[in-house]
Amino acid sequence: MKLTQEEQDMLDGKFGKAAMKSMEILTTLGEIFDAEYMVEVHGVQIAGVSYDNLGEAGLDFLSEMAEDGKVRVLTTLNPAGMDRENWQVLGIDEEFAKNQNRAIDAFAKMGIITTCSCTPYLIGNAPHYGQHIAWAESSAVCYSNSVIGARTNREGGPSALAAALTGKTPKYGYHLDENRHGQILFKINAPVKGTDEFGVLGKIIGDKLVKLGKKIPYITGIPSATVEELKSFCASVATYGGTALFHMEEITPEYNKYPKPSKIVFEINQDDLDITRAELTDEDLEIDFVSIGCPHASIHEIAKITSLLKGKTVKKEFWITTARPTKKIADEAGYSKIIEEAGAKFAADTCCVVAPIKERFKGIMVDSAKACYYGRAKNKFKVKIGSIEKCVEEATK
Amino acid sequence: MKLEGRKIYKGTAEAEAIVTKDAISFYGGVDPDTGKVVEVGHELEGQSITGKVLVFPTGKGSTVGSYTMYRMKKNNTAPVAIVNKQIDTIVAVGCIISEIPCVDKIDINNIHTGQNVIVNGSEGIVEVK
Numbered sequence: 143m144k145l146t147q148e149e150q151d152m153l154d155g156k157f158g159k160a161a162m163k164s165m166e167i168l169t170t171l172g173e174i175f176d177a178e179y180m181v182e183v184h185g186v187q188i189a190g191v192s193y194d195n196l197g198e199a200g201l202d203f204l205s206e207m208a209e210d211g212k213v214r215v216l217t218t219l220n221p222a223g224m225d226r227e228n229w230q231v232l233g234i235d236e237e238f239a240k241n242q243n244r245a246i247d248a249f250a251k252m253g254i255i256t257t258c259s260c261t262p263y264l265i266g267n268a269p270h271y272g273q274h275i276a277w278a279e280s281s282a283v284c285y286s287n288s289v290i291g292a293r294t295n296r297e298g299g300p301s302a303l304a305a306a307l308t309g310k311t312p313k314y315g316y317h318l319d320e321n322r323h324g325q326i327l328f329k330i331n332a333p334v335k336g337t338d339e340f341g342v343l344g345k346i347i348g349d350k351l352v353k354l355g356k357k358i359p360y361i362t363g364i365p366s367a368t369v370e371e372l373k374s375f376c377a378s379v380a381t382y383g384g385t386a387l388f389h390m391e392e393i394t395p396e397y398n399k400y401p402k403p404s405k406i407v408f409e410i411n412q413d414d415l416d417i418t419r420a421e422l423t424d425e426d427l428e429i430d431f432v433s434i435g436c437p438h439a440s441i442h443e444i445a446k447i448t449s450l451l452k453g454k455t456v457k458k459e460f461w462i463t464t465a466r467p468t469k470k471i472a473d474e475a476g477y478s479k480i481i482e483e484a485g486a487k488f489a490a491d492t493c494c495v496v497a498p499i500k501e502r503f504k505g506i507m508v509d510s511a512k513a514c515y516y517g518r519a520k521n522k523f524k525v526k527i528g529s530i531e532k533c534v535e536e537a538t539k
Numbered sequence: 540m541k542l543e544g545r546k547i548y549k550g551t552a553e554a555e556a557i558v559t560k561d562a563i564s565f566y567g568g569v570d571p572d573t574g575k576v577v578e579v580g581h582e583l584e585g586q587s588i589t590g591k592v593l594v595f596p597t598g599k600g601s602t603v604g605s606y607t608m609y610r611m612k613k614n615n616t617a618p619v620a621i622v623n624k625q626i627d628t629i630v631a632v633g634c635i636i637s638e639i640p641c642v643d644k645i646d647i648n649n650i651h652t653g654q655n656v657i658v659n660g661s662e663g664i665v666e667v668k
Binding site for chain 1 (some may be wrong): 545547548571601602603605606607609610613626628629631632635636
């Protein structure tokens with residue numbers, strides 16, 4: 143790779159140990175993927191925050207990097223394994239809480255903003271069109287590349303941290319125009335509405351991409367989509383298809399920048415939506431847990447939940463997972479009071495995917511296809527997908 | 540026999556080779572406390588990779604695997620060097636943060652379990668004795 147003087151100095155250790163280790167990671171990845179240069183990044187999102195995933199090994203590494211590492215660009219964090227204020231109410235044990243805070247403290251020491259959210263783009267880490275960034279968190283990667291038109295590869299925890307501590311990332315993959323072309327055309331021949339249905343669509347497309355060995359879908363036939371629907375779609379297509387970028391006609395900013403694929407065309411009809419929706423609901427289901435906010439709920443979604451919950455009583459464990467800044471807006475708007483008085487719980491900073499809740503519940507109902515995947519695989523729950531309205535109905539039944 | 544590949548992480552190490560045709564997931568697939576492969580059905584299941592030159596086609600699984608390799612290094616259960624057919628990002632990052640010499644782009648069919656192997660990660664050369 144061709145390095146600038148400053149990049150070479152980092153590699154030679156002139157900017158300290160953490161910057162040197164970071165530049166070693168970045169130049170090695172650059173050489174593996176044939177990058178010629180580094181590119182400056184405008185923001186970083188770091189994954190691998192939950193102690194449940196990190197373990198003592200990851201924590202050791204973070205502590206070592208925090209000895210002299212300082213971020214050079216705006217850097218935010220993925221969800222942690224618990225709500226940092228409300229963890230006791232959510233049934234998290236003290237030992238876990240202690241270890242989780244050690245990890246967050248190490249990130250804070252490096253100058254990382256400890257937002258603990260998978261939706262950085264909703265709370266101030268918001269790149270604009272065409273900017274280079276280095277994000278981990280597959281759903282946010284997909285959102286930033288596709289919906290915003292920023293540019294990032296799917297980073298892992300250490301490579302995102304390395305980008306934060308140097309302000310650089312090797313220029314390969316999705317940073318280059320030639321790797322952002324749509325590869326397969328999906329024609330949607332049925333109405334798609336709501337976060338749950340966009341998640342169902344994401345699974346259909348994701349599964350198909352895996353079978354075809356393709357990565358970038360070009361989607362037509364969606365007349366409109368909200369931010370919340372798109373974030374649900376991103377989470378799902380990234381979970382099931384490993385997708386980091388899609389184009390959606392008339393909706394995403396790069397849809398007409400590259401040629402529309404025409405060789406491989408795949409049609410999705412009402413039947414496909416119905417079949418896949420059924421796949422996302424297990425048989426012999428006993429629901430004792432409802433969770434909304436995968437990815438983290440927006441203030442708009444919280445407003446909706448508030449109006450649905452008004453005057454009702456929650457009869458099951460019901461979590462609303464969101465970013466703490468969003469929770470604060472909900473507090474000021476009076477939403478939190480109504481939601482908590484009804485018996486639902488806020489779980490800020492965390493979510494039903496990364497919290498240490500394996501086998502704690504029998505069945506979970508969610509509006510997210512991604513949460514179905516991890517509910518089954520990681521937490522061994524039975525799952526059911528439904529709209530936000532149906533989720534609230536289930537929780538109050 | 541000298542095999543030329545690509546340098547991934549610097550340093551030199553000499554040890555007995557342990558070779559597999561299966562990909563390795565360090566997260567969940569290897570026990571960082573014992574250094575043994577624990578993935579059910581893996582060719583190396585139950586065998587220790589500690590102190591060996593570990594030869595395998597490529598990595599797989601969660602990115603947390605890089606941290607597992609780091610943990611193994613701290614526990615003194617890590618392999619002394621790694622040789623891959625095609626490196627993936629998890630193992631590459633794991634070698635860098637754990638400072639384990641590593642070379643890829645090697646035809647691993649030329650290396651057999653039990654042979655003495657020198658890995659020169661700085662030059663990208665693997666010597667089979």
